[in-house]
Amino acid sequence: MQTTTLSFANMHNYGELFANLFRARRQSFIVQKNWDLPEEMGMEFDQYDTPQSRWIAIHDFGHVLAGMRLTPTTARCGIYSYMIRDAQKGLLGGSIPSDLLFDEAPVSPQIWESTRVFVSHDIPQSLRRKVHFRLAETMTSAARELGATRLIALTAANWPRWYGRCGLAAEAIGRPMFIDDGDYQCVSIDLSGKMH
Template structure:
């Protein structure tokens, strides 16, 4: 098992991994969760998968086991910025606009994580290890990109896992039903900066 952070500048070095990442997202979000999302050729994507994004993939022999997308909060593409902020601005009908207790922040040191998943193909006995590997690589990548804070809209039970692996993860909004209970969180990387 290994972890790779993909970008438009390095995807040519990783063969099918980039396409397999989007196929795994399709399997999770469209196949299993039945979310109504853009798709083509068995791959799920949206307006936040831009050249500014980074995709963290945990994989084994080409099979993507888990992943997350990172996007700078300073980026914009057309009318879109980042998912949490755009939901707050009322641009996304599928996510309530009152997901945060305050205005969505923008800063060079703040990145958003989204589309977090672990494949159903990962056996129960291996899931915790895969989750740890994903979080570890996400933290390393975010730090390398200059982030000291990451925002995310995650399943409501996920902050417990984050705390188990030593992340400072705090809710910044109410728990909301988006298919299942979700909450916006702020993950401080300051304690991980040494």
């Protein structure tokens, strides 16, 4: 099992991995979860897949097992910034409630957003925990290398059950809410305790 942090600057070094990550996202979010998201050429993408973001892929011989996207809260592209903030500002057409946070969405070079987190549906149950752990570990180290001391995420509302298992120190920063296929909640993940 390999981990790779992809960017527009290094994606050419990894062959089809970047495209395979977007194909795996399509399988996870459009096919499995039935979310109404943009797709093209068998890949899922959105307005936050810009050179400002980074993508983490957990993969084995080109097969993407899991992945996620990291976006700085300082990002700007046209009218968009980052997903949680844009939802709060009502820019996403109500697909995510605007009252998803207790306070105003942060904008800071030390705070990054984690989105499009998935583990492939075809991963055997015996490997899922290892893949989750590797994803959390890679997310933490990649975010720290980018200068982040905190991550924010809109995640499944059962996060307290598995964040601790993955070594993540997190707290709720928004109310639980039903979106599309389940209950979700915004959380803040503290990376400062993991600094060396």
